[in-house]
Amino acid sequence: MTITITAFERSPDGGKGLARDTRVRWALEEVGQAYEVRLVSFRAMKEPAHLRMHPFGQIPTYEEGDLVLFETGAIVLYLAQTRAGLLPDDANARARAITWMFAALNTVEPPILDLVIVKFQEGDKPWAKERLPLVAERIRDRLVQLSARLGDAEWLDGAFSAGDLMMVSVLLRLRPSGILDEFPSLAAYVARGEARPAYQRAFAAQWAVNAAEPQAG
């Protein structure tokens, strides 16, 4: 059965791989699942046809026959639970790997999203400069705890899992800020994720879309 995901017609990050379709592409590559991509414009994302699939007007979505899913976390978990390669076999270990997916999305990512807000959405506000260090400090608090848990392990809990896929993807958003590099063990953890062949294929696929058009100027 054909699997189709949606992605930005042109990603705001110009191909850095930070758009959320990269997370789903990575999961698809890890489980060895072929897929097709339908590109959507910012305008089309807010129109009824797309909103029927994604009520919040975002990408990615996932279509497989009658099944339509949205939310990156849900799509990655669905792939992990229906294909081999992203979750351990042992029931308890599976539950712990899924725990790291939620930790990435609901504990580590929110302060990182706040960094996007302070830098871009509120970048022209008079408080932006003074507020930035407070936001960065909340991120550092989480990274101190995360690096303490990771220790000198390769991945968060045994073998690479969907939990690592999501945590690496969330931490990648931090690289431009320089904060990630303040935590060498986490920077190395992210680099291990990026070095995986499945990530490389996912990155190349989104790069081909977003860097293919000639840039203005």
Place this chain on the structure above:
Amino acid sequence: MTITITAFERSPDGGKGLARDTRVRWALEEVGQAYEVRLVSFRAMKEPAHLRMHPFGQIPTYEEGDLVLFETGAIVLYLAQTRAGLLPDDANARARAITWMFAALNTVEPPILDLVIVKFQEGDKPWAKERLPLVAERIRDRLVQLSARLGDAEWLDGAFSAGDLMMVSVLLRLRPSGILDEFPSLAAYVARGEARPAYQRAFAAQWAVNAAEPQAG
């Protein structure tokens, strides 16, 4: 096998049910699972014994024999996947219900967490008053989309599920701000969640902890 969760020795909300153990208590009640509670102080949450269970030093945690989980979303999903009552039987419908769990935690909750930041963590900053309407507007954007999807349905996708449990719990945090009541269909949706006997039992259990001690003054 005994199931033990952790909760605040004394919740910062004084028993309003907004601490995250209420979400787990609610799920336990929906699936008819008895449980025990170990109360932890703010100080104990940051000590090694608790950090071994929860690397980010928060509550709730979940213990069942050898299995230790943290992250509310992961605990609720684990209960939903191992007991009957929180997910539909049909595989596609299950995946869609889980999608709403992630939507609640990763799309709807982050701007709501920002409201806590602007009101409390940064409440004394010179920008707090001017920033509040921007944060509120980002929340409203999400609620417009969510109420459009809910329409006049009782729950988000067929019967009540773990997705509704999580969405109702996230929206409850908004009630003190007045923003929830700007969306009557969502306010009614939340009220339907609160009216469930399982929620009532969960709320009463956390209330008994947090309102039991005599208040100062």
